[in-house]
Amino acid sequence: xxxxxxxxxxxxxxxxxxxxxxxxxxxxxxxxxxxxxxxxxxxxxxxxxxxxxxxxxxxxxxxxxxxxxxxxxxxxxxxxxxxxxxxxxxxxxxxxxxxxxxxxxxxxxxxxxxxxxxxxxxxxxxxxxxxxxxxxxxxxxxxxxxxxxxxxxxxxxxxxxxxxxxxxxxxxxxxxxxxxxxxxxxxxxxxxxxxxxxxxxxxxxxxxxxxxxxxxxxxxxxxxxxxxxxxxxxxxxxxxxxxxxxxxxxxxxxxxxxxxxxxxxxxxx
Ligand code: GLN
Numbered sequence: 221x222x223x224x225x226x227x228x229x230x231x232x233x234x235x236x237x238x239x240x241x242x243x244x245x246x247x248x249x250x251x252x253x254x255x256x257x258x259x260x261x262x263x264x265x266x267x268x269x270x271x272x273x274x275x276x277x278x279x280x281x282x283x284x285x286x287x288x289x290x291x292x293x294x295x296x297x298x299x300x301x302x303x304x305x306x307x308x309x310x311x312x313x314x315x316x317x318x319x320x321x322x323x324x325x326x327x328x329x330x331x332x333x334x335x336x337x338x339x340x341x342x343x344x345x346x347x348x349x350x351x352x353x354x355x356x357x358x359x360x361x362x363x364x365x366x367x368x369x370x371x372x373x374x375x376x377x378x379x380x381x382x383x384x385x386x387x388x389x390x391x392x393x394x395x396x397x398x399x400x401x402x403x404x405x406x407x408x409x410x411x412x413x414x415x416x417x418x419x420x421x422x423x424x425x426x427x428x429x430x431x432x433x434x435x436x437x438x439x440x441x442x443x444x445x446x447x448x449x450x451x452x453x454x455x456x457x458x459x460x461x462x463x464x465x466x467x468x469x470x471x472x473x474x475x476x477x478x479x480x481x482x483x484x485x486x487x488x489x
Contacts, residue, residue, distance in 0.1 A: 223456075225258035226448055229270060231280035232291045233263045236318055239385060241281030243432030244313065247441050248277070255460050257449075266294040272301040275310060276448040282316030282388075282430055285328050285346075292334040295321055299337030306339050311447040312424040313440075315433065319418070319426035320344040320390050329389060340419045340426050341395040347412060350389045355407030355429060356478040357382045357417040362399045374461025376438040376468060381405070382417070383436055383474035384429025392428075394419055401427055406478040423447045436470040438462070 230245055245261060252259045264270050272278075283291070306312055314322040322339040329346030336343070359380050382402050392410040394400060400410065401418025409417035409428065418427035425440070427433065434441040442459055450457060 223257055223452075223454060225260040226252060226276045226445075226452070227274055228259060228261045228277045228279060229264055229272065229275040230261055231264045231278065231295065231318065232266070232283075232287075233281075234265065235287040235291050236281045236283035238282040238284070238316065239387065239430035240432040241315055241430060244279060244281070244315070244434040244441075247432070247434035247438070248279075248445065251438070251441055251445060251462065254462055264298075266291060270298070272298070272305045272310070275305060276452060277444060278302065278305075278310060278312035278424075280312075280314045280318030280322070282318060284317070285330075288317045288321060288326065288334055289332065292321055292326075292336075295337055296335045302337055303339060306422055306424050309423055309447070309451055311444045311451070312339070313433075313444060314339070314424070314426045316386075316388055316428050316430060319428065320392060322424070322426050323392060323419075326390060339424050340421050341398045342392055342419055342426075343395075344390040344392045347389045347391045349412070350387065351408035351412050352387045353385070353407055354474065354478050354481070355382075355384055355386045355409065355417065356405045356475060357402035357407070357409065357429075358405055359402050360400050360420070362420055363401055374442075374464060376442065376461075376464040379437070379439040379468075379471065381471070381475060382427075382429060382433075382440070383431075383471055383478070384427075384433050385431040386428045387430065388428055392419075401425055406481070436467060436474060438464050438467040438471075
């Protein structure tokens, strides 16, 4: 039987798309296409009333404070539906400005408080310093469990690091009990102190990593796709491994660059 198309809901594509975040959607859809799986990308814009019960995967990119201000109230109205589906296991990826709005609130440096949708038990405070640069992080134990519980195969499934680019002034504080996505090896991360990066809640991932994230972190892309397909009852898991040579080389090059940069003080030699 042909698999019905996997529905990827892309939240506010016009307002929340910084530093190549659209590349995440391209990576997801290409990895489906290469495996002969059908998909549909549904853009969710201000004023829309989407049925999140039909979503298989949710994505929201980053944005300037201005863009976040514009979409926050619209996102807030969708919050209860999104939370319900995430609680039911819907996989989601929220990057930077999107990640901030997936917490309880973002209190900007100018003094505005933007409401969040409380997917993550976390909040964000605007900071006076902009944290810009390449980041390398090591997946947390919770995230590293992916590989064992997971129907994935291939060399990229072995990756335990995340590489990307961060550019934010907001500092995100995870509340007690919220697991981080990863531990920062190079860069600033959640609270700008080089400790934790991103957050996990059920199958939702929040992260500061742009760049875009998924093309050079194919293990994360396949994790999201596997979860979405498993939730759909797809019989073809584990996913067929892809030829990820280019992706793995990009990942390795980013690791190497971070290792040799002067910011690499957290890397052990
Ligand atoms: N406006 C937010 C900040 O600077 C998010 C920026 C982003 O998405 N890159 O903290």
